[in-house]
Amino acid sequence: MTKAEEIMSLAKKLAESCSNVMVGSIGNQDYPYVKSMFKMETNGLKEVWLSTNTSSKRVSHFRSNPKACLYFVDPVEYKGLLLLGKIDILEDLESKKRLWREGFDIYYPKGIADPDYCVLRFTACKGNYYHNLKNIDFEL
Amino acid sequence: MTKAEEIMSLAKKLAESCSNVMVGSIGNQDYPYVKSMFKMETNGLKEVWLSTNTSSKRVSHFRSNPKACLYFVDPVEYKGLLLLGKIDILEDLESKKRLWREGFDIYYPKGIADPDYCVLRFTACKGNYYHNLKNIDFEL
Numbered sequence: 001m002t003k004a005e006e007i008m009s010l011a012k013k014l015a016e017s018c019s020n021v022m023v024g025s026i027g028n029q030d031y032p033y034v035k036s037m038f039k040m041e042t043n044g045l046k047e048v049w050l051s052t053n054t055s056s057k058r059v060s061h062f063r064s065n066p067k068a069c070l071y072f073v074d075p076v077e078y079k080g081l082l083l084l085g086k087i088d089i090l091e092d093l094e095s096k097k098r099l100w101r102e103g104f105d106i107y108y109p110k111g112i113a114d115p116d117y118c119v120l121r122f123t124a125c126k127g128n129y130y131h132n133l134k135n136i137d138f139e140l
Numbered sequence: 141m142t143k144a145e146e147i148m149s150l151a152k153k154l155a156e157s158c159s160n161v162m163v164g165s166i167g168n169q170d171y172p173y174v175k176s177m178f179k180m181e182t183n184g185l186k187e188v189w190l191s192t193n194t195s196s197k198r199v200s201h202f203r204s205n206p207k208a209c210l211y212f213v214d215p216v217e218y219k220g221l222l223l224l225g226k227i228d229i230l231e232d233l234e235s236k237k238r239l240w241r242e243g244f245d246i247y248y249p250k251g252i253a254d255p256d257y258c259v260l261r262f263t264a265c266k267g268n269y270y271h272n273l274k275n276i277d278f279e280l
Contacts, residue, residue, distance in 0.1 A: 024172035032164035
């Protein structure tokens with residue numbers, strides 16, 4: 001394994017092990033915003049899938065500006081993975097079915113087709129992984 | 141205690157109890173960025189003090205664009221506090237003395253006057269506190 005492959009492997013491991021991810025967006029008056037969200041699915045480091053309320057602040061941010069970052073962090077071991085990319089808001093039934101989980105009807109009483117339920121697909125273009133005082137940038 | 145006072149008190153308690161805070165900035169190509177940093181000092185909800193390397197990415201972001209957010213989160217109890225505001229980069233000796241802690245010479249070998257050691261003073265203008273599915277905006 002080359003050094004770069006090793007870093008990517010550690011970065012993937014961190015993303016997979018986190019149940020939550022910090023989602024960065026640009027919102028009202030161009031302030032940066034951060035929110036912790038449940039991580040639903042990952043596809044390597046290239047794609048991360050999340051779900052939320054269509055009426056939520058995050059959705060309104062990403063409709064105005066799709067630029068996003070996702071940050072997976074282990075503050076105890078001082079390691080973190082930042083991914084930069086864009087968010088697509090998906091409201092087709094197939095995507096909504098893909099992320100639907102048992103118990104979601106507490107949040108979305110109308111079920112999978114609830115118009116207030118939607119999917120956020122994040123696609124990364126670059127990233128940074130750090131552990132202790134070392135950190136490395138990479139393209140995706 | 142009014143409802144608003146109660147919320148502010150819960151928000152302060154959360155900020156005080158967190159040893160780390162997620163720092164949102166706007167960086168290269170206007171992407172949002174997030175980084176976990178040690179929270180050094182708070183002054184109510186109005187001011188939060190952090191320290192970092194003068195040569196760090198965060199400092200270069202805030203020199204170009206002082207808009208920032210700080211996010212204190214307890215993902216287990218599903219509560220979070222977002223503060224929006226601006227960051228001032230302080231390099232005067234008094235501010236650097238204020239935040240200097242034992243062991244900092246590992247990061248800043250030249251001591252308090254190390255030009256690579258600086259202070260970030262965050263001043264909040266508004267915020268949002270949530271717990272479970274309830275959330276409230278406030279001005280500061």
